[in-house]
Amino acid sequence: MGEIDPAFIQATDQRPKLKPTNPVADEIPIIDLSVLSSPDETRKVVSEIGHACKNWGFFQVINHGVPLELARKIEEVAKTFFELPAEEKKKVKRDMVNALGYHDGENTKNVRDWKEVFDFMVEDETLVPASPEPDDKELRKLTNQWPQYPPEFREVCQEYARAVEKLAYKLLGLIALSLDQPENRFNDYFKDQQTSMIRFNHYPPCPFPHLALGVGRHKDAGALTVLAQDDVGGLEVKSKSDGEWIPVTPTPNAYIINVGDIVQVWSNDKYESVEHRVVVNSEKERFSVPFFFFPAHHVMVKPLEELLSDVNPAKYREYNWGKFYATRNRSDFKKQEVENIQIHHFRLPE
Ligand SMILES: O=C(O)CCC(=O)C(=O)O
Numbered sequence: 001m002g003e004i005d006p007a008f009i010q011a012t013d014q015r016p017k018l019k020p021t022n023p024v025a026d027e028i029p030i031i032d033l034s035v036l037s038s039p040d041e042t043r044k045v046v047s048e049i050g051h052a053c054k055n056w057g058f059f060q061v062i063n064h065g066v067p068l069e070l071a072r073k074i075e076e077v078a079k080t081f082f083e084l085p086a087e088e089k090k091k092v093k094r095d096m097v098n099a100l101g102y103h104d105g106e107n108t109k110n111v112r113d114w115k116e117v118f119d120f121m122v123e124d125e126t127l128v129p130a131s132p133e134p135d136d137k138e139l140r141k142l143t144n145q146w147p148q149y150p151p152e153f154r155e156v157c158q159e160y161a162r163a164v165e166k167l168a169y170k171l172l173g174l175i176a177l178s179l180d181q182p183e184n185r186f187n188d189y190f191k192d193q194q195t196s197m198i199r200f201n202h203y204p205p206c207p208f209p210h211l212a213l214g215v216g217r218h219k220d221a222g223a224l225t226v227l228a229q230d231d232v233g234g235l236e237v238k239s240k241s242d243g244e245w246i247p248v249t250p251t252p253n254a255y256i257i258n259v260g261d262i263v264q265v266w267s268n269d270k271y272e273s274v275e276h277r278v279v280v281n282s283e284k285e286r287f288s289v290p291f292f293f294f295p296a297h298h299v300m301v302k303p304l305e306e307l308l309s310d311v312n313p314a315k316y317r318e319y320n321w322g323k324f325y326a327t328r329n330r331s332d333f334k335k336q337e338v339e340n341i342q343i344h345h346f347r348l349p350e
């Protein structure tokens with residue numbers, strides 16, 4: 001079996017219980033989107049989504065409109081890419097200048113994740129701040145790096161991105177409605193210059209599943225995440241009711257949706273961005289494909305004025321999305337001595 005590289009070892013209190021002792025009583029909700037054409041049914045779905053966002057921060061959707069064939073194709077190209085020899089994958093390796101492409105050394109909270117990833121932006125050229133420094137106004141263009149193999153890689157990725165983007169807008173609209181806002185309340189923040197990203201995650205079998213994690217506990221920074229996972233399982237969500245780690249059982253052809261930090265701030269904590277992590281296993285590899293729905297770099301994130309009142313004052317001061325993201329990216333790449341940037345750093349005193 002050999003020795004584990006200490007960089008992968010989680011602190012004792014973060015290590016997974018591999019066999020959950022309690023059966024999973026409360027599964028995260030599964031919401032059927034096929035009924036959205038009737039106003040009554042839409043109201044019901046909006047209310048289900050509101051409850052799920054409030055109680056779990058997570059839900060699954062079925063009949064979501066993303067063609068199954070496309071979902072199958074994206075899994076296929078991701079697998080083919082990760083099977084390539086290391087030197088071929090390294091041709092599109094992420095570095096300090098271009099954060100997109102292949103990467104096999106990511107840290108979450110300063111512990112290395114047991115995974116390899118490939119990242120691409122939904123817009124082929126995306127404007128982002130050149131540095132995390134608050135006073136540096138310079139922007140730079142992020143450009144995707146596309147591998148040569150498999151040859152259909154780029155086309156499938158772009159087609160998939162458009163289909164999932166459509167679902168992400170639909171969900172964003174339903175979340176807006178659930179906060180008693182117009183359906184298009186958030187759309188302008190994403191139009192034209194969204195910084196959304198798609199990631200392929202590959203978690204190889206791990207001989208030390210009791211010590212390492214595929215992804216350490218974290219919250220997603222964006223507005224929402226639309227995640228496809230295969231049938232292996234491993235994603236765990238921190239329950240809001242008792243703090244236990246709840247496994248998300250794979251549901252065929254479903255997407256897992258979670259609200260990110262931005263929705264937490266917009267909703268002034270009505271909805272919470274919930275911690276999650278990925279447990280690995282010693283026998284099976286696992287694939288997942290999150291779509292991170294991120295606004296344009298210039299968006300200032302703050303609680304929606306429409307929700308605020310004397311009894312519900314703003315809980316956060318505003319922050320710039322582009323700078324937040326640039327700061328976060330820097331620390332995912334290299335071990336840092338200080339805590340990663342988090343939305344609680346923008347929390348106002350009560
Ligand atoms: O692989 C998964 O199921 C989740 C991955 C994840 O949470 C992430 O990439 O942010």
Ligand SMILES: [Fe+2]
Nearest residue numbers: 218219220276
């Ligand atoms: Fe995540």
